[in-house]
Amino acid sequence: MPQPVCYSCALITGASAGLGEEFALQLASRVDKLVLVARRETLLRQLSERIRVLHPAVEVYVYAADLTDPGEREDLVENLILRRFIPDLLVNNAGLGDYGEFVTGDWTKIRSMLGLNIEALTHLTHALLPAMIRCGHGAVINVSSLASLLPLPDLAVYAATKAYVTSFSEALRIELKEHGIPVLAVCPGPVHTEFGQVARRGREGREMPGHRCFNVPKAQVVAEALVALDSNRARVYPGLKTAAAALLIAALPIVAIRLVMGLRPRKS
Numbered sequence: 001m002p003q004p005v006c007y008s009c010a011l012i013t014g015a016s017a018g019l020g021e022e023f024a025l026q027l028a029s030r031v032d033k034l035v036l037v038a039r040r041e042t043l044l045r046q047l048s049e050r051i052r053v054l055h056p057a058v059e060v061y062v063y064a065a066d067l068t069d070p071g072e073r074e075d076l077v078e079n080l081i082l083r084r085f086i087p088d089l090l091v092n093n094a095g096l097g098d099y100g101e102f103v104t105g106d107w108t109k110i111r112s113m114l115g116l117n118i119e120a121l122t123h124l125t126h127a128l129l130p131a132m133i134r135c136g137h138g139a140v141i142n143v144s145s146l147a148s149l150l151p152l153p154d155l156a157v158y159a160a161t162k163a164y165v166t167s168f169s170e171a172l173r174i175e176l177k178e179h180g181i182p183v184l185a186v187c188p189g190p191v192h193t194e195f196g197q198v199a200r201r202g203r204e205g206r207e208m209p210g211h212r213c214f215n216v217p218k219a220q221v222v223a224e225a226l227v228a229l230d231s232n233r234a235r236v237y238p239g240l241k242t243a244a245a246a247l248l249i250a251a252l253p254i255v256a257i258r259l260v261m262g263l264r265p266r267k268s
C-alpha cells in the first residue's frame with residue numbers, strides 16, 4: 001500500500017450524499033481543512049458535525065451552492081479566498097444522471113446534467129488549479145464513470161458527459177505532470193447512492209441495468225480511489241467486476257460495442 005498523501009485543504013463537491021459524503025469522511029483524517037459543497041445545506045451541516053466529532057482538529061467550511069449556476073460558482077471561489085480555504089485537493093464529485101430515451105427527456109434536467117457534470121467540473125478546476133501550481137502541491141480527483149467508456153442508450157447524455165470527464169482528466173494529467181499535480185479519473189460502475197433515484201424520471205421506470213449484480217459499496221469505491229491517488233494512477237475502476245468490465249470494453253472493437261449496446265435491455 002502506498003503512503004497516504006496529506007493535503008492542507010480538500011474541496012468536495014456533492015458532499016451532501018453518496019460518494020461525496022464518503023470522500024469527506026475518508027479524507028478527514030488526512031487534511032487540515034475541508035470544504036463541503038452541495039445544495040442541501042442541512043445535510044452538509046450534519047456531515048460537518050459528524051466530522052467535527054470524529055476529527056476535532058479539522059476545520060470544516062460548509063458552502064451551499066447550486067453548481068449549475070456560474071454566478072454561484074464564482075461566489076464560491078471568492079469566498080474560499082476570503083475565508084482562506086485554498087484547496088490543494090479538488091474532488092469534482094457532484095454529478096447527475098437521467099435515465100430514459102434522449103428525445104423524451106426534460107430539457108431542464110439535460111441542461112443541468114451538462115452544467116454540473118461538464119461545466120461546473122471544468123470551471124472549478126480552472127479556478128482552483130493556479131493556486132495549486134503556485135504552491136507546487138495539489139491533486140485533482142474527477143469522478144467519472146464506467147459509462148464513460150460506452151455509448152449508452154437510455155443514458156446517452158450522461159455517458160457522453162462522463163466520456164468528457166475521463167478524456168479531460170487524462171489530458172489535464174499530462175499538462176500538469178511538470179507541476180507534480182496528479183489528476184485521477186475515478187470510474188465506478190453501479191454504486192447504491194441517491195444517484196439511481198435522481199436519474200429516474202418520476203415514479204415510474206425500472207432500476208438502471210447492472211445495479212443489482214455489479215454494485216460496489218461506496219466505502220470501497222472511495223477507498224480504492226484514494227489508494228489510486230496515492231499511487232499516482234491515472235484511472236481507477238473500483239471493484240473487481242467493474243475493473244474486469246473495463247478491460248473487456250477496452251479490448252472490444254467499436255462494431256462489437258455497437259452490437260452489444262443494441263442488444264442491451266432498454267428501459268421501455
Ligand SMILES: NC(=O)c1ccc[n+]([C@@H]2O[C@H](COP(=O)([O-])OP(=O)(O)OC[C@H]3O[C@@H](n4cnc5c(N)ncnc54)[C@H](OP(=O)(O)O)[C@@H]3O)[C@@H](O)[C@H]2O)c1
Pocket residue numbers: 013014015016017018019020037038039040041065066067068093094095096097116143144145146187188189190191192193194195196198
Ligand atoms: N452511483 C452510481 O451508480 C455512480 C456510478 C458511476 C459514477 N457515479 C458518479 O459519482 C458521482 C457521485 O454520485 P453519487 O452516486 O454519490 O450520487 P448522489 O448520491 O445522487 O449524490 C450526488 C451529489 O451531487 C450533489 N448535486 C447534485 N446536483 C447539484 C447541483 N446542481 N449543485 C451542487 N451539488 C449538486 C448532490 O447534492 P444536493 O442534492 O444537496 O445538491 C449530492 O451531494 C457523480 O458524478 C456520478 O455521476 C455514480
